[in-house]
Amino acid sequence: MKRRLALAAASALGFFATPALAQDNAQPVTQDGDSGFYAGGGINLYFIDKDDAADGMGIVFEDQPSPGAFVGRVGYAFNEYFAVEVEAGIGGAKSEFEGPGIEGDIGVTGPMGAHAVLTMPVSEGGGYLLARAGYSTVTIEREMNGVEYEDLDVSGASFGIGGGVRSGSWDLRAEYSFMSGGDANSGVLSMVALHRF
Structure with missing residues (x-):
């Protein structure tokens, strides 16, 4: 399934890249004197591979751990x-788990990333689809029954797809990306609000 997600993201990236690269005279996305810069923030939910999350803990997860983080984002169109x-x-909500004689939580800290983003307008109302590719990193912190286990480092290639709506100087977006590399693999659901300057 991970391979299918990566292939889907790569296919979407190639699909969007064609019009993006072919438009030498494309109209800038900026309007009314906007600079092209934008910034905002939101949340990331990390859907960590169950086997990777349990590595070295001697347990098996029935559900996929999904801790969250608060993120800020800056870009240039x-x-x-x-x-x-x-x-x-920074880290946000931790994913708690319990079982017979077991109680613990999994959190994330230090999320960072850099991506190229290709977009394709799909409606006159500002709707668009997107594909993104780049590099992401995050540290997974694990604790069970008062014992802190070795952190897992997820660092490597990141591919994603999503969509959004632009309204005036605001951009509301939802994305799903797949991170692969380091000690674990993870899906990432991002929901962000961006303001164009």
């Missing part, structure tokens, strides 16, 4: 089709 973004954040 070159035109209507292509932008670059960086993000960083």
